[in-house]
Amino acid sequence: MNPADQPCESTSRRDFLKTTALAGTGATLVVPAGFSSSLFASGDDTVKVGLIGCGGRGTGAAEQALSTNGNVKLTAVGDAFAENAMHVLERVKSSLGAKGERVQVPPEKIFNGLDAYQKVIDSGVDLVILATPPGFRPIHFEYAVKAGKHIFMEKPVAVDAPGVRQVIEANKVAKEKKLKVGVGLQRHHQAGYLETIKRIKDGAIGDIMAMRVYWNGTTPWDPRKTREQCRSELEYQVINWYYYTWLSGDHICEQHIHNLDVGNWVKGGKDKEAEYPVKANGMGGRQVRTDKKYGEIYDHHFVEYEYADGSTMYSQCRQMGGCWNSVSEFVKGTKGTSNPSGSISGKGIDWQFGEKQKNPYQVEHDDLFAAIRNGTEYNEADNGAYSSMTAILGRLCTYSGKEITWEDAIKSEVSLAPKKYEWDAEPPVKANANGVYPVAIPGLTKVL
């Protein structure tokens, strides 16, 4: 038997079909706890997946969703641009090999445009993958929750405080509806991190005094199109989304969130999953990646975060060639130190995670789909929102040069979003006559 067709842990396919065979007959259904009623529209245990945002990560997430156990199909896709929505189908099909038949998207369920997300969500799917640039995430998440869909959403889940609050509010409803929500902070599904952080929380290195977290690397991708190749300024910015803070949150949000999230997770202590900083200060700028085609974001940030107990998290993120690179986290405790991805060091406490690890991108989907099928609680959105807020707090500090408290940052009404999401709408940031975008200047730029 193909492992993908194995019965789920607590609900075998036969039992499942027994309980769902009444669908459409008017008789009362025995619904396994946690299943969304929409799952029964199809009359079997197939989870129908819709993909919103058909770029690199959306492609990967769709492949991973379709590689989970049980019946699962991709039935709708949507992207801002028609060609991306078309091309994703072939990419996913070919990478899945024999499971490529799980891609069952008819032409009328390939959507494009800035409202494609609504069409995918309303197309009869059970779960949606939200993998657009993060600036759109809060509105997509809120709409998916209202529609009662299970959700896998990529990180970050917002780029500003109003977006974080929107996600947290929508998530209250998601929890009431028992929707399952996964967030693409895949280190939470990586065996080495899970085991090491459990040991830290159990006291292996004593009390945590300080952490260092890094995403020092290079430019992930260069702008894809010139302004002349685009129909409007807003289209230009959406295509080159990485370089506009309203779309990416800057790389401290878009990329470094992974490491900041690990710091919060480690700080969580034994009885709570995570703890968030109470204040921060920082510095940053753009020193190398200064060409106007690189929009408005910085190329480096350094932030010092402080938690309620006075312990600190020192954070560096840099996108510059030819420099020291590291994507990692370190923890210093009163009894020893740890690299939370898999080791603990100190007198008499040396330990190393030695097991082979499964691909966490796959495990995060396996875990989410298992929760959907088994009706177990599963919701990562609050942590996703607070870790996004941690990154946003850092950016507010580096852009302004000020010390800012969590409390002031999270209640901020400063929204980076445009007034409307239409191709000819005015984007929230504009270039001057020479095509140069305003860049935040510490000491002068107001962020709250």
Ligand SMILES: NC(=O)c1ccc[n+]([C@@H]2O[C@H](COP(=O)([O-])OP(=O)(O)OC[C@H]3O[C@@H](n4cnc5c(N)ncnc54)[C@H](O)[C@@H]3O)[C@@H](O)[C@H]2O)c1
């Ligand atoms: N968890 C991880 O390790 C990881 C890795 C890479 C990316 N990501 C995240 O995944 C998200 C997507 O990143 P990517 O690398 O796939 O980017 P990408 O540019 O490759 O893909 C984004 C896609 O979204 C489409 N899009 C843009 N605006 C849209 C809208 N309003 N509606 C529908 N489609 C829209 C684009 O046309 C593009 O096809 C980001 O939030 C990123 O941070 C996470």
